[in-house]
Each structure stands twice: as structure tokens, then as C-alpha cells.
Amino acid sequence: MIKICYRCNNIATSVEHVPAKCFFPIEHRKNLITVPSCEQHNNETSKDDEYVRGIIVASKGNNETARLHWRGMVRQTFIKRPKLFLTTYSKQQENSFFHDRRRMDGVIVKIAHALYFKEYGRHWLLNPYPFYENMFDDDGKSDIEVRLPEYKSIPLYNVFSGENPAIFKYYFLEGKVGSKIDCLLKMVFYGGFSVLVLPLGPDHIIDPLTTIFDLRKRQ
Secondary structure, eight states: OOOBOSSSSSBOOEEEEESOGGGSOGGGOSSOEEEEEOHHHHHTTHHHHHHHHHHHHTOTTOOHHHHHHIIIIIHHHHHHOHHHHHHHHSOEETTEEOOOHHHHHHHHHHHHHHHHHHHHSSOOOSEEEEEESSOBOTTSOBHHHHHOGGGGGSOOOOOOBOSOTTTEEEEEEEEEETTEEEEEEEEEETTTEEEEEEEEOTTOOOOTTOOEEEEEEOO
16 A cells, blocks of 8 residues: 655655654653654754754753653764764853754654544644743743743643653644634653744744644643
């Protein structure tokens, strides 16, 4: 049976791990999520996956699994690739580090597209856009507080999908997002780093007054 790529209509030639395997310690690599992928979309963020992993795994509030992963595989990667370490942690102000938002968003959006394809068997036509609870601006406010102040009105659930929840888990909420019928996605890495992903139109400008309502857990 011919399969198409999770991101485009090209024929799939491989599978994409969701998230990338580097996020998972070796002992947690059982029943990883995969989706069919073409060569382009399997390799387009390969250099960014380890960059983003380094940021997320070191985030405050993560679990012990994240700490051990940092001391093990992540640390070894930085030893072998010192340029990656410098790229990740070279920009610092007091106790904070500045990271490349474009690279961060690219990896998170890729994961969102892949999970949507896995859950619904079709492409996510609108643009998934991430809002971060564990990344902060100069005033100490989180990214999601600044750019989506009504996020606290979104219903929360403790029933997640994912075979390795200590590393990665997620759920979809279906219903109205603004004025459109769609869904949003909640992802949690290492028990602490949380991302909310909303579907936006291709020309959408982030509006801090966006209203999110009538959302329900996917059955």
C-alpha cells in the first residue's frame, strides 16, 4: 500500500519519529510514535532536533528523567559537538539564555503536524502555532501569558496519549478555536516543559484578544 508523507502529498519513503529519537533516552525508546514521511520532511529539521532537545531538557521544572538525560546522552552530544553547545547557550543575560525562536518553532510545528496526521489520518491544513509556558520574556512573563492571555480559560485534562509519558505526552482538544471548527494540541516534554499549539490561518497575525472556547477532549 502506497503511503503519503505526513506533511505533503509526496510518496513516503521512510518514517519520521515523533518527537525525534534524540529526545528519548535509550531505555525509553519503546513503541515510539512514527508517521510516514518523504525524504525532505524527514530530514528538514535534523540539525535542529538536537538543538531544541538541549533547550527543552534543561528547562526548569522538568523531571528526574530529564536530568539524567542531560547528564548522559545530551552531555555526550555537546562534548562531541562543542559548536552545538555554544550555539545553544552562548547568548546569556544574568541567569537566562536566549534561543533561536525560528528553530524552536520549526521543530515544535513539525511534531504538531505529525501528531495530527497520526490522530486524524490527514494533513493539518491550517498552520499550527506554538505558545510556550516555560519560555519567558525580559519581564519574566511566559510566552503564552504575553501572546495568549486567555490561555487559562482553556479546559485542562490529565488524560494524555504517549507510550513514554515521562519523556513526552500529548492530547488534542476538539471544538471551536476562535470562530473555526478545529482542534488544539497540548504537549508536555519531561513532565514539565509545556507547549500549547493552536491552528491559525496562513496570513494570521497573532491577536492577544483571541478567544478560545467550546473545546472538548478527543474521544
